[in-house]
Amino acid sequence: MILELNDLCCGYNGKAIIKDIRVSVGSGDVFCILGENGVGKSTLFKTILKLIPPISGKVNIDGADISGWSAKKLASYCAYVAQSHTPPFPYSVREVIMTGRMGKINAFGRPGKKDEEIVDGLIEEMDLRDYENRPYTELSGGERQLVMIARALAQEPQCLVLDEPTANLDYGNKVLVLNTLQRLANRGMTIIFTTHDPEQALLLNAKTLVLFRGRPPLFGNANSVITEKNLKRAYNARIRVVEVLDEETFQQVRVCIPMLGGEENRT
Amino acid sequence: MPRTPQTAIERQAKASRVVNESKTLRRAKPTQAFLHSRKWKRIRNFLLLILALELFLLSLNFRTRNNAFIPTETWMNLKAMFIIPFRSLFDNSFDADAVRDSLPYYSETVGRFKLSLIAFLSGVIICVGGTMFQTIFKNPIASPNMLGVATGVSFGNILFILTFGLEAGSHLTARYLYCYSAATVLVLVAFLAGKISGKSMGGFSVEGTILAGMMITQLGSVVMQYYRMQLMDDETGLLELYQMLTSGDLLYQDTASMIIFLSLSTICLLPMILLGYRFNSVAFDDMEMKAMGISNGRMRGLGLIIGSLMATIALVHCGDVGFLCMVIPFMCRDRLQTEFGEVSYLAGMTGGMISLASRIIISVLNAHNMMAPAGVVVTLVLLPLFILTIARRGSVFK
Numbered sequence: 038m039i040l041e042l043n044d045l046c047c048g049y050n051g052k053a054i055i056k057d058i059r060v061s062v063g064s065g066d067v068f069c070i071l072g073e074n075g076v077g078k079s080t081l082f083k084t085i086l087k088l089i090p091p092i093s094g095k096v097n098i099d100g101a102d103i104s105g106w107s108a109k110k111l112a113s114y115c116a117y118v119a120q121s122h123t124p125p126f127p128y129s130v131r132e133v134i135m136t137g138r139m140g141k142i143n144a145f146g147r148p149g150k151k152d153e154e155i156v157d158g159l160i161e162e163m164d165l166r167d168y169e170n171r172p173y174t175e176l177s178g179g180e181r182q183l184v185m186i187a188r189a190l191a192q193e194p195q196c197l198v199l200d201e202p203t204a205n206l207d208y209g210n211k212v213l214v215l216n217t218l219q220r221l222a223n224r225g226m227t228i229i230f231t232t233h234d235p236e237q238a239l240l241l242n243a244k245t246l247v248l249f250r251g252r253p254p255l256f257g258n259a260n261s262v263i264t265e266k267n268l269k270r271a272y273n274a275r276i277r278v279v280e281v282l283d284e285e286t287f288q289q290v291r292v293c294i295p296m297l298g299g300e301e302n303r304t
Numbered sequence: 305m306p307r308t309p310q311t312a313i314e315r316q317a318k319a320s321r322v323v324n325e326s327k328t329l330r331r332a333k334p335t336q337a338f339l340h341s342r343k344w345k346r347i348r349n350f351l352l353l354i355l356a357l358e359l360f361l362l363s364l365n366f367r368t369r370n371n372a373f374i375p376t377e378t379w380m381n382l383k384a385m386f387i388i389p390f391r392s393l394f395d396n397s398f399d400a401d402a403v404r405d406s407l408p409y410y411s412e413t414v415g416r417f418k419l420s421l422i423a424f425l426s427g428v429i430i431c432v433g434g435t436m437f438q439t440i441f442k443n444p445i446a447s448p449n450m451l452g453v454a455t456g457v458s459f460g461n462i463l464f465i466l467t468f469g470l471e472a473g474s475h476l477t478a479r480y481l482y483c484y485s486a487a488t489v490l491v492l493v494a495f496l497a498g499k500i501s502g503k504s505m506g507g508f509s510v511e512g513t514i515l516a517g518m519m520i521t522q523l524g525s526v527v528m529q530y531y532r533m534q535l536m537d538d539e540t541g542l543l544e545l546y547q548m549l550t551s552g553d554l555l556y557q558d559t560a561s562m563i564i565f566l567s568l569s570t571i572c573l574l575p576m577i578l579l580g581y582r583f584n585s586v587a588f589d590d591m592e593m594k595a596m597g598i599s600n601g602r603m604r605g606l607g608l609i610i611g612s613l614m615a616t617i618a619l620v621h622c623g624d625v626g627f628l629c630m631v632i633p634f635m636c637r638d639r640l641q642t643e644f645g646e647v648s649y650l651a652g653m654t655g656g657m658i659s660l661a662s663r664i665i666i667s668v669l670n671a672h673n674m675m676a677p678a679g680v681v682v683t684l685v686l687l688p689l690f691i692l693t694i695a696r697r698g699s700v701f702k
Contacts, residue, residue: 086595109597117595125442126587128642129340139585140597147581147645170340172642192596 038099038114038195038227039063040085045094047077047084053092054080055248060256062229062244064195067222069238069259070231072248073272078231081248082200085229087111112140116189118199122181127172130165130184131156137191159187163217179210186217196227203232215240235263235276239291247271260291268293345646352653356424359657363420363664364413381413418557420660425569426622427659431651432576433614434629435636436607439587439644441510444637447630448615451494451517451608455524456487457619461549462531470540472549477560479549480620487616490520495608508601550624565621572614575606580645583607587644624679625662628655631690638693658685 045058055077062068070078083089085096087103096103098114116137124133138152148156160169163183168176173184182202189197202218203211211234219241222228232238238245238259245262247255249270255262268276275296280289338344364378384407391398404410430448437446460483467482468475494516501512535543576583583603585593590600618625633651641647662681669676 083591088591088594107597108594108599112595112597115595117592119589119592122589122592124587126439126444126637126642128587131340132584132643136584136588137596139582139593142581144582145578170337198595 039097040068040196040227040229041095041097041100042085043095043097045081045084045096046092047080047089048092049080049089051092055254057253058094058246058256060244060246062227064225064227065222066227067218067238067241067243068227068229069241069243069245070229070248071233071235071238071245071263071271072231073250076248076250076271078248079200082117082198082229082231086115086117086198109140112192112194114194115196115198116192116194118182118185118189118197118202120200120202120204122185124173127174129170130168130173130176131160131170133173133184134159134165134187134191137188140192155191155193159190162190163187177210178206179213182206182210182214183217186214186221190221194226196229197221199228199230201231201233203234203237211237235259235268235293236291239263239293263291263293345641349649349653352650356653356657356660359660360420360424363423363660364416366664366667377408378413381407381410382417384410385414385417415557418562419663422557422562422565422621423663424656424660425565426618426625427628427656428652429569429572429614430618430622430625430629430659431632431655432573432648433611433618434655435633435644435648435651436576436583436611436614437629438633438637439583440604440607440611441514442587444634445630448611449521449629450514451612452490452520452524453487453612453615454619454624455521455528456490457483457616458528458550459490459524460484460486460620461546462528465542465546465549470542470545472545476556476558477564480561480564483620484616487612487619490524491612494520508604556621561621565617568613568617572610572617575610576648579603579606580648581643583648584644622659622678624677625659625682627679627683627686628658631686631693632658635689635693658682661685 040060040062042058042060045060046053046056047058048054058081060068070081072078080089084091087096087106087108090104098111103111128136134156135148135152138148138155142148142152160166163186165180165183165187168180168184173181176184186197186199186202189199197218199218202214206214215237218228218230222241228241228243235245237243241259243259245255245257245259247262247267249255252270255267263278265276265278268274268278277294277296278291279294280291282288283290361375361378364382365375384403388400388403392400433448434446437448437450438444440446441450461479463486464475464479464482465472468478472479494513497516498509498513501515502509532543532546535546582598585596585598586600586603586607588600593600615629618629632655633647636647636650636654640650659682662678662685665681665685666676666678669681
């Protein structure tokens, strides 16, 4: 699958929030969107998912303009994982994952054998067997995020769109979610996600789009785009990008460290 | 902090305890899995159906002071009740009246059958409606009465009595027209308020609808209180008539009432059965569902219309049993199941049985010359259960 954003301009009620987005990502690519709060990351997501129309430009999937597509057709290509999710009722983990099949099930139907098998496979893949019948509301943040990813995968999409998948998670759960995303990308799935941790883009070697307030966006490989200068522009804060050695894999890993103090910082 | 075992015996005891605990866990796991399996759900649903059927039969044979039925007689009467219309259609020489007269307690059995059917079905539909509203409003204590349905029905009754006076009893079909129209108008006003208040957000405002519903209910209760006070001075018996109509002391079993009740109940229950699984979508976020290719707006609209109609049917034909629709789905969700199709079945059957049981209690009380409105009996039966559920509530409110 190839997703292309051609001169995309997004916003609400004709007022553009982000302009001139030119991006192309293919199967197995990880595409990370960086930028400060309110810069338009979610707006871009909504435009990609056809939840709001673009002001100008096009979103193409495999060369076809998605503006004429039905929501159902788009759902067979792209699945969405929201940032936080709290269902009002204690649905079991299995039931939550099964809702991902809803778009594939006839309006008058119920989940069939095939749907059960797909959900079973996802429960195994995400290592959720122990939680299968537990209420989703009783899970930890990381486990919930895995359930949400499993639910999105139940749609059998080719592209996964995640809105800050590691927000509010501790290090253990962050690693769990990032490993899962890496595994899915290795399997050929396109991963699109937003984050406030630029090193996640570096860790996943993602194609990265950095959105700036009042400046044109930057798109490129994480290693070339995530620089101290660009981070300073994007977040208006002093952020060091340093290389450390991973003693297990003996590879150099780049990490970002926000620095306190200094005249450049906002406060 | 647990003490580390010091001696060999302590270590052995700990090891044995660990083994036993893991065995318990291993044993517990398949049981848990079975309780969540489709097989168990089918068995449970079937058992519930059998239980409801037994209660229904019990209600037909239940002994009160005045009429003590024998099951064989009831069976003969029921058989005749279904056979007579068919034989009358195809056999011109068949004397239906003679057959009816030959059967002891025939008319009483038919009356009880209709009464039990109204009570049971009213319980079913109001609880399914309650489940629908709780799912739509993502609130485990939402109820269809929130949109002013009960006020609409009461308004309908007032207008009916004002129009026909003491002759109201002979114009029952008109009563249905008044009640259903008044309820529809008030629900539409609430929807309109939701639409107008949600206009700035480009959609429909649930909060606006609820607020409008609450205001309608509040205004309605003031108007009805005023009307009741006016009737206090009336000595012709209009107050008694009004109370009889609203409390559900009388369940009308005439052919027109039965046709209206059964047709509307079927119209409401059919989409609920057919779209049972799809209605789960309204419990989740609209944006998530749209990204799955599902439009929640249509489902929500359909659910609100059907849920409101269900509450209206139950109120018009069975009296004020509104407490059922809030408590039963809440308890079923808390203790048994969350998935909409399952909850609505469980809540429907349980609500039907409680409504039927309440009706049996009312029959017994009536036989001993004691009057109790249906709503009071239902509330008295449910309140302890509700308090217990609230006290033990688990994850429902999270």
